[in-house]
Amino acid sequence: MPHPASTSVTSLAWRALIRHRLLLAFLMLGMSGGVAKAVNIDLTAGASVTSGERSTSVAAMDVLSTTRQWKGIAVQPDVGLSYVSARQHQGGDFDQGVWVAAAGIRLPELWHHVFFSFQVAAATPRTPALSSTQQLVSSLGWSHHGFVILVRHISNGSTRKPNLGETMLLAGVDRKMP
Numbered sequence: 001m002p003h004p005a006s007t008s009v010t011s012l013a014w015r016a017l018i019r020h021r022l023l024l025a026f027l028m029l030g031m032s033g034g035v036a037k038a039v040n041i042d043l044t045a046g047a048s049v050t051s052g053e054r055s056t057s058v059a060a061m062d063v064l065s066t067t068r069q070w071k072g073i074a075v076q077p078d079v080g081l082s083y084v085s086a087r088q089h090q091g092g093d094f095d096q097g098v099w100v101a102a103a104g105i106r107l108p109e110l111w112h113h114v115f116f117s118f119q120v121a122a123a124t125p126r127t128p129a130l131s132s133t134q135q136l137v138s139s140l141g142w143s144h145h146g147f148v149i150l151v152r153h154i155s156n157g158s159t160r161k162p163n164l165g166e167t168m169l170l171a172g173v174d175r176k177m178p
Contacts, residue, residue: 038176038177038178039064039176040063040064040076040175040176041061041062041063041064041174041175041177042061042062042064042143042148042172042174042175043060043061043172043175044059044060044061044062044148044150044171044172044173045057045170045172046168046169046171047168047169048084048166048168049168050128050165051162056084058083058166059082060081061080061081062078062079062080062106062117063078063080064108065077065078073107074108075106075107075108076105076106076107076108077103077104077106078105078119079102079103080119080121080137081099081102082099082102083098083100084097084100084130084154085097094127096125098124098127098130099123099124100130100137101121101122102120102121102135102137103119103120103121104120105117105118105119106139113142113143114142115139115140115142115150116140117137117141119136119137119138120135120136120137121135122134123135128164129164129165129166131156131162131164134156134159135154135156136154136155136156136157137153137154138153139151139152143174146173146174147171147172147173147174148170148171148172148173149169150170150171151168151169152167152170153165153166153168154168
């Protein structure tokens with residue numbers, strides 16, 4: 001019978017491997033639909049806050065494929081990768097940066113260049129703010145003439161406690177690639 005400590009280490013290693021493969025699968029799936037076509041790339045940075053006014057810096061990249069019509073609604077496939085920096089001064093479990101890979105859709109023209117996007121995501125490692133691998137990402141923003149600004153929330157939707165989430169304000173550039 002294996003020693004309990006060695007079993008838990010093996011289990012943690014397998015979980016980490018699964019998380020990293022899930023992140024890679026999200027990126028490959030999203031990129032495969034838009035590489036051969038024109039894409040938009042949003043590069044943004046800003047601040048994120050979680051419960052207790054704990055703030056940190058965040059950077060994000062979203063790759064958007066060509067706009068398509070789906071049941072009369074304009075949609076864009078949207079794949080993103082974000083990095084939420086560690087909160088060194090908070091201690092506890094907030095002292096590590098988190099990578100979030102996401103895939104979903106953007107509704108690009110709701111009203112006067114305002115957009116909304118919704119994505120499912122995978123986050124690693126876990127923190128009290130992003131307490132499970134599975135996450136939901138929702139964004140509301142404005143993009144025009146190469147500039148983008150948005151409010152984004154990343155949360156697990158209360159599927160695991162604690163459910164603090166990360167709410168961020170991001171600004172940056174929107175680059176159209178041929």
